[in-house]
Amino acid sequence: MTLNRHAQRLLTDADPNPIDFLNPDGDADVLLVCEHAGQKVPEKLFGLQLSNSDMDKHIGWDIGAAAVTKKMSKLLNAPAILQRYSRLVVDCNRPPEAPDAMPEIADNVPVPGNQNLNAAARQQRIDEIFWPFHHAVETAIHSKRFRLVLSIHSFTPQLGDDARPWPLAFLYRGDAATPTRLASYIHQEQPNLAIGMNEPYQIDDESDWFVPQHGETNNIPHSLIEIRNDQIEDENGQKVWAAQLALATTQLLDDMK
Secondary structure, eight states, X not given: OHHHHHHHOSOOTTSOOSEEEEOTTOXXXXXXXXXXXXXXXXXXXGGGGOOHHXXXXXXXXXXXXXXXXXXXXXXXXXXXEEEOBOTTTOOTTSOTTSTTSSOSEETTEEOGGGTTOOHHHHHHHIIIIIHHHHHHHHHHHHTTOOSEEEEEEXXXXXXXXXEOOOSEEEEOSSOOHHHHHHHHHHHHHOTTOOEEESOSOOOOTTTOSIIIIIIITTTOOEEEEEEEGGGSSSHHHHHHHHHXXXXXXXXXXXXXX
């Protein structure tokens, strides 16, 4: 019976834990989250039958987001929870029932390993990757150690014919104060920087998870931070933005006391 249950699992001993809990004993009272940190694919899914070049694109992960999160964690001495699997396996910032949680086509690229998934195959990804990651985030928030939770993402410089002029953006809904204050601290350092507020996306219950489920449900100050990925595709850019965001976060925490 045990062997049968193991055979039905998606993740094997060769696969990493979905959760990369970095610096869990860090003493900062901000929790950092990165849902699209990784490019891993479970062994049983054979790389979703995608090329490495496709997986390296934004469809596979948020370029630079994990590196910025890790550098912020070090600068702030803050715990950070990163998700190791590709957003194409299951998107951990979408409700699991969302149409693009396991997309058959991503930015005009067919994803063979996501074609015609049955309910059982979808549920494996949800049970073994999506829920363990979010339970880890919820457990951390419920510990009451943190006064602030931030989710770090990146976005493409262009979508179709539409250029995206903002190097940095904040996404929010019920809690407008937190991102507004973070943006004001950034402007103190870079007064001419174009910061997108609820750009290039808007939050809704049908397509988002972090803000509605972790921020709003727990009534904790929060924001989703988006950095344009051409700003953080190399280490120098990652260092610059991690330092800028860590400084703004420190200023916010100081002002919240």
